[in-house]
Amino acid sequence: xxxxxxxxxxxxxxxxxxxxxxxxxxxxxxxxxxxxxxxxxxxxxxxxxxxxxxxxxxxxxxxxxxxxxxxxxxxxxxxxxxxxxxxxxxxxxxxxxxxxxxxxxxxxxxxxxxxxxxxxxxxxxxxxxxxxxxxxxxxxxxxxxxxxxxxxxxxxxxxxxxxxxxxxxxxxxxxxxxxxxxxxxxxxxxxxxxxxxxxxxxxxxxxxxxxxxxxxxxxxxxxxxxxxxxxxxxxxxxxxxxxxxxxxxxxxxxxxxxxxxxxxxxxxxxxxxxxxxxxxxxxxxxxxxxxxxxxxxxxxxxxxxxxxxxxxxxxxxxxxxxxxxxxxxxxxxxxxxxxxxxx
Amino acid sequence: xxxxxxxxxxxxxxxxxxxxxxxxxxxxxxxxxxxxxxxxxxxxxxxxxxxxxxxxxxxxxxxxxxxxxxxxxxxxxxxxxxxxxxxxxxxxxxxxxxxxxxxxxxxxxxxxxxxxxxxxxxxxxxxxxxxxxxxxxxxxxxxxxxxxxxxxxxxxxxxxxxxxxxxxxxxxxxxxxxxxxxxxxxxxxxxxxxxxxxxxxxxxxxxxxxxxxxxxxxxxxxxxxxxxxxxxxxxxxxxxxxxxxxxxxxxxxxxxxxxxxxxxxxxxxxxxxxxxxxxxxxxxxxxxxxxxxxxxxxxxxxxxxxxxxxxxxxxxxxxxxxxxxxxxxxxx
Numbered sequence: 001x002x003x004x005x006x007x008x009x010x011x012x013x014x015x016x017x018x019x020x021x022x023x024x025x026x027x028x029x030x031x032x033x034x035x036x037x038x039x040x041x042x043x044x045x046x047x048x049x050x051x052x053x054x055x056x057x058x059x060x061x062x063x064x065x066x067x068x069x070x071x072x073x074x075x076x077x078x079x080x081x082x083x084x085x086x087x088x089x090x091x092x093x094x095x096x097x098x099x100x101x102x103x104x105x106x107x108x109x110x111x112x113x114x115x116x117x118x119x120x121x122x123x124x125x126x127x128x129x130x131x132x133x134x135x136x137x138x139x140x141x142x143x144x145x146x147x148x149x150x151x152x153x154x155x156x157x158x159x160x161x162x163x164x165x166x167x168x169x170x171x172x173x174x175x176x177x178x179x180x181x182x183x184x185x186x187x188x189x190x191x192x193x194x195x196x197x198x199x200x201x202x203x204x205x206x207x208x209x210x211x212x213x214x215x216x217x218x219x220x221x222x223x224x225x226x227x228x229x230x231x232x233x234x235x236x237x238x239x240x241x242x243x244x245x246x247x248x249x250x251x252x253x254x255x256x257x258x259x260x261x262x263x264x265x266x267x268x269x270x271x272x273x274x275x276x277x278x279x280x281x282x283x284x285x286x287x288x289x290x291x292x293x294x295x296x297x298x299x300x301x302x303x304x305x306x307x308x309x310x311x312x313x314x315x316x317x318x319x320x321x322x323x324x325x326x327x328x329x330x331x332x333x334x335x336x337x338x339x340x341x342x343x
Numbered sequence: 344x345x346x347x348x349x350x351x352x353x354x355x356x357x358x359x360x361x362x363x364x365x366x367x368x369x370x371x372x373x374x375x376x377x378x379x380x381x382x383x384x385x386x387x388x389x390x391x392x393x394x395x396x397x398x399x400x401x402x403x404x405x406x407x408x409x410x411x412x413x414x415x416x417x418x419x420x421x422x423x424x425x426x427x428x429x430x431x432x433x434x435x436x437x438x439x440x441x442x443x444x445x446x447x448x449x450x451x452x453x454x455x456x457x458x459x460x461x462x463x464x465x466x467x468x469x470x471x472x473x474x475x476x477x478x479x480x481x482x483x484x485x486x487x488x489x490x491x492x493x494x495x496x497x498x499x500x501x502x503x504x505x506x507x508x509x510x511x512x513x514x515x516x517x518x519x520x521x522x523x524x525x526x527x528x529x530x531x532x533x534x535x536x537x538x539x540x541x542x543x544x545x546x547x548x549x550x551x552x553x554x555x556x557x558x559x560x561x562x563x564x565x566x567x568x569x570x571x572x573x574x575x576x577x578x579x580x581x582x583x584x585x586x587x588x589x590x591x592x593x594x595x596x597x598x599x600x601x602x603x604x605x606x607x608x609x610x611x612x613x614x615x616x617x618x619x620x621x622x623x624x625x626x627x628x629x630x631x632x633x634x635x636x637x638x639x640x641x642x643x644x645x646x647x648x649x650x651x652x653x654x655x656x657x658x659x660x661x662x663x664x665x666x667x668x669x670x671x672x673x674x675x
Contacts (some may be wrong), residue, residue, distance in 0.1 A: 060508070061535035112349040173623040174386070203385035203402065203562065205639075208606040209619035230535065233608040237617060245644050260613065276565035278609060280588045289537040 008192050017049040017087065018192060018224045019073060024082035024280065026065075026072050030297065040296050042068040044248035045082070047323065050192075050226060050241075052088070055218060057256070058228045059271070063293050065248040066228045070194045074110050075103060086110070108138055111190040112134045115197035117177035120124065121169040130163040131155060132183045136189055139259050150187060157220070158183040159213065163314030175206035186217065232275055236260050241329075247293060247304040250323055254330035264332040264341060266309050290335040303335065311340055347523060347556050348374040348397070348415050354408035355392060355401065363406070364627045366392040368580045376523065379550060379557045381571030381588065383564060384604075387624055389580035390560045394526045395560070398436045398443060399424050415441065417523065437613045439469045442517035446529035448509035452623035459497035469520045473625060484515035507538035511545070518549060528560045543570060564607060565661045568592055573661065576600050578636040579625065586662035596664045634667065644668055 024046045027039040043065040050056045060066045071077045073084060075095050084095040088109060093102055111134075114120040121130055131151045134140075141147045152162055158179045169177060178198065185193060195214065199207045215238060218225055231234050235242055236256060243253040244265065252265040263269045270289045291308050293298055300307050306316040315335050323333040334340070353370040356363045367389040374380055384390045392557040393399045397413060400565040402671040418438040427433045435441075445451045454462060462481040463474060470477075475581045479495070485493035488511040501509055510530060519524060527546070531539040547570060550557060559571055567574050567588060574591050574601065584597040602620040622639040625631055631638045633649040640648065644667045 011470055038596060061537065173626070175623050203624065204564075204603055205385060205606045205620035206623065207619075208608070208617035211617055212619060231608075232536070233610055236613055237608040257613070260610065264388075272610070275537040275610065276539070276543065276563065276569045278565050278568050278592060278604075278607070280568045280592065288540055292505050292538060293535070 016089070017085075018051055018052045019226075020087075021049065021073070021086045022047050022083045022085075024069070024072060024084055025080045026068050026077055028077075033086060037227040038297075041080075041248055041299075042064070042296060043072060046245075046248075046250045047082075048223050048253060050224060052191075052224055053218075053222055054241060055159040055215070055225045055227060055239045057235040057242040058244060058245065059230065059232060059235050061105060061230060061293055063247070063296060064245040065296075066245050067196055067247070070112075070196055070226060070228050073192070074112055074194055074220075077108060087191070097326070104138070105254060108140070108188045108191040109190050110194070111185040111188065113178075113181055113185045113195040113198045114194060116201050117174055117181050118201075121177060123169055123203055125153075126166055126168055127160070127172075127180055130169070130180060131165075131187055134184060134188050140188060151183075154183045156189045157217065158186070174202050175208075175209060178202060178206075179280035182210075182217070186221070186223075189221075190223070192224050192226070194226045195226065197230070198227070199234060200229065200231065202212075207234070214238065232271060240242050244271070247299060249304055249333065250331075251305065251334070252330075252332045253323070254332075258328060258330050262330075262341075264326065264330065264337045265305075265334050266311055266340065267305050270308075303333075311336055345376040346373055346378045347378075348413070350393075350397075351412045351414075352403060352408065352410045353393065353396060353413065353505050354411055354487060355389075355396060356406045356408075357402070358406060361628060363414060365543045365630060366405075366580055368395070368626065370577075370582055372575055372585070374524070374556050374558065376556055377550075377554050378573065379559060379571045381567035381574040382558055382560045382577060383562065383567055383574055384577035384625060387560055387579065387627055388577040390577050390614070391528055392580075393577070394528055394558060394560055397424060397526060398441055398522075399427055399433060400437070400443075415524070419641065434469065438465055438517075438520060438522075440522050441524045441526065442464075442522040443521065443526040443528065444510075444513050444517045444530050448506070448513045448533075449501060451513055452509070454501055455621075457498050458504075458512055458516075462497070462519060465516065466519055473538075480519055481515070484519045485512065488512070488515045488518075488549075490515070506534055507541065510534060510538075510542055514542075514545065515550070518555075521553065521555075523555055524583070525555055525557045526560070527557060529562070530559075531566060532561070539566075546570065558622050564592060564604065577605075579627070581635055581665065583636065583666070584664045586658070588664055596658070596669065597666050598640050598668070599636045602639075602641070634665075642668060 026043040027041050031038050032038050034079050058066045073081050081094040086093045087094055089150060093106055098106060128151055132147050135147050135150060155162060160179055199210050202210060227239055240254050242256050242259050244251050246267050252268045263272060289308050303316045303321050306312045321333045321335045323331050325331050349370050353367055355367040357364050370393055375454040382390045391409045407425055411425060415422045415424055418436060422435055424436050463477040466477040466480060482493045482497055482596055485496060490496050505621060531542050561567055571588050574588050575582045578599050595604055604620040606620055608617055620639050625638055633651055634653050647667050653665045653667045655663040655665050657663045
C-alpha cells in the first residue's frame with residue numbers, strides 16, 4: 001500500500017510541470033514621444049507548460065518571438081503581462097514578481113546556452129576560468145580546490161579533455177567551443193536549460209555530436225530543456241514536445257511524433273513542406289507560402305497568419321483564433337482546423 | 344558537350360603570420376553550359392575559396408600554384424582567369440560573364456546608396472547603354488524576381504527591404520548583365536525556410552529562362568538535392584567525391600559523404616539515432632598527411648590512408664571518388 005502510494009507520487013512528480021506559462025506577453029518600447037508611447041508586442045498572450053525532465057522544442061521563423069519567450073523565462077526581459085510559474089519541487093517562483101534574493105537563486109536554476117560559440121566565450125580567459133566564472137559569481141564554492149573539482153567534473157561530463165582546461169578558446173574548433181559553453185551553463189547544476197539555436201552555427205557532422213551530448217546530459221542530470229530552433233529536422237529528432245510560434249503567438253503545440261505525423265495548423269504544414277527534401281526526385285509537391293512574415297509593429301487583424309494562409313476565409317480576418325485542445329495534448333489555434341484536417 | 348568552365352590543378356595557399364595555409368589542393372572540375380553544380384562542404388573545406396578563384400577575387404596574400412589554370416569560355420573569347428591582372432580585363436569575370444550572389448545580402452549592398460543606383464552603375468560598367476535604358480532593365484529584372492512595385496522599390500535602400508526581398512534584389516542585380524555563369528555562395532542560408540523555398544523556386548525558374556550555369560555553394564545537402572544536377576563534395580580543400588546528385592545522395596561512396604548523410608537529421612527516419620562523424624575538422628594549419636579525412640575515417644584500409652593521398656577512382660562517365668577503399672577497382 002505504502003509502496004503503491006510512493007510509486008504514484010513518483011509518477012506525479014515526473015509528470016509535474018517545471019514551468020507553467022499563462023497568457024504571457026512581452027512588449028518592447030519602440031520610439032514614441034513624451035506623451036505617446038509605441039510598443040512592439042514580441043510575445044503575445046502565450047500559454048504553455050513544460051514538464052519536468054522533458055525536452056521542449058520551440059520553433060518559428062525570425063521575428064516569431066521564440067527568443068524573447070526564452071529570455072522571459074530566464075527573467076532576462078521583463079514580463080509585461082501574464083504569469084510564468086517555475087516549480088522544481090524544491091522551490092517555486094512566480095517569475096514576474098521575483099525579489100532580489102529569489103532572482104539570485106533562480107539564476108542558479110535556469111541557464112542559457114547561446115548560438116554562436118565564437119562570440120560566447122571570452123578570448124582572454126582560459127577554459128577553466130570560463131567554466132568556473134558562474135560558480136565564482138554565484139558564490140557556490142568557498143575554496144579554489146572545490147571550484148576546480150566542480151569544473152573538472154562538469155568538463156569531463158561534457159567530454160572535454162581535462163588537459164585542455166588551461167588553454168584559451170581560440171585553440172578550439174566550433175564543436176569543442178560549444179561543449180565549453182554547455183559546461184559553463186551546467187556548472188551551477190541548473191534544472192532548466194534554455195538552448196537558443198545551440199547547434200545552428202555548427203557543421204552537420206559536429207551538430208549531431210552536440211545534439212547527442214545534450215540528450216545524454218539531459219537524461220543523466222535530470223535536466224529540462226527548452227530547445228529554441230528554426231531547424232525542424234533537428235527539433236524532430238531531439239524534442240519530446242514541440243510548440244510552433246508565429247508573430248508572437250503560439251499557433252500549434254503537440255508531442256513531437258503527433259505533430260510531425262499530423263500537423264493541424266496550415267502554417268505548420270507549410271513549414272514542413274518548405275524543408276528541402278534530400279530526395280532529388282521529390283520536387284514540386286511542396287505547398288509554397290506566399291509573401292513574408294509581417295512586421296511585428298504592423299500586425300494584421302484577426303488570425304496573424306491570414307495574410308499568407310491559403311485557406312483564409314472572412315472569420316480569419318476578423319477574429320483571432322484561440323489555442324484549443326484537440327486531443328492527446330495536441331493544441332492548435334486555427335478557426336478551420338477541423339475541416340482542413342484532411343487536406 | 345559545350346564546356347563553359349574548366350578548372351585544372353587548382354592549388355591555393357594563403358600566406359599568413361602563422362605560415363602557409365593550404366586552402367584548396369589539386370582541385371579539378373569542369374562545368375557545361377546550362378548545368379547546375381553543387382559544391383558541398385563544411386567550414387574550412389575550401390568551397391568559397393574555390394568559387395572566389397573563378398573570379399580571381401581572393402585576397403592579396405593568396406598564392407596560386409603555377410600549374411593552376413582556370414579557363415572560362417565566354418561567348419566571345421576564351422579567358423585564362425588566373426592570368427588576368429588589369430581591372431579592365433577582370434571585368435569579364437567580375438560581373439560581366441560571371442556573377443556572384445552572397446549569403447548576406449545586407450553586406451552586399453552599399454547601405455547609403457539606393458538599390459537602383461547600384462544596379463544601374465554595374466549595368467553601365469559592363470554594357471554600353473544609357474542610364475535610362477539601364478534603369479528600365481533594372482526595373483524589369485526586379486519585376487522578374489518577384490519584387491512587387493519595382494519602379495518604387497528601385498529607389499529604396501537595402502535596409503528598407505526584408506531579408507527575402509534583399510536576396511531577390513541581389514539576384515536581380517547579378518542577373519541583369521546576363522552572365523553565363525552564376526556563382527551562388529550560400530544564397531539561402533540566412534533566410535527562413537519558407538523564404539528559402541521561394542528563393543530556390545525562383546532560381547530554378549531563372550536557370551531555365553536565362554540558360555546559364557550555376558555553381559551552388561552550400562553546406563545543406565537538401566538544398567543541393569533540390570537544385571543541382573551534379574555535386575562535388577569537398578573536405579579540407581580537396582574534392583573527395585563527385586557525381587550526379589541522385590547517385591551521390593542515394594548511394595554515397597566516400598566515407599566522409601556517407602558520414603555526412605548519416606549525421607543529418609531527417610524527417611523520414613525520426614526514430615533512428617543521429618550518427619555524428621567522430622572527431623573534429625582539423626585546423627588548416629595541421630592538415631593530416633595522406634588522405635585528408637584519415638583522422639576521422641571509420642573505414643581505414645591500413646597505413647596507406649595516412650601515408651598516400653588517394654587518387655580518383657572512376658565509376659562510369661561522371662562519377663569519381665578519391666578513397667583508397669576503391670583503388671583496387673572494387674565497388675564496396
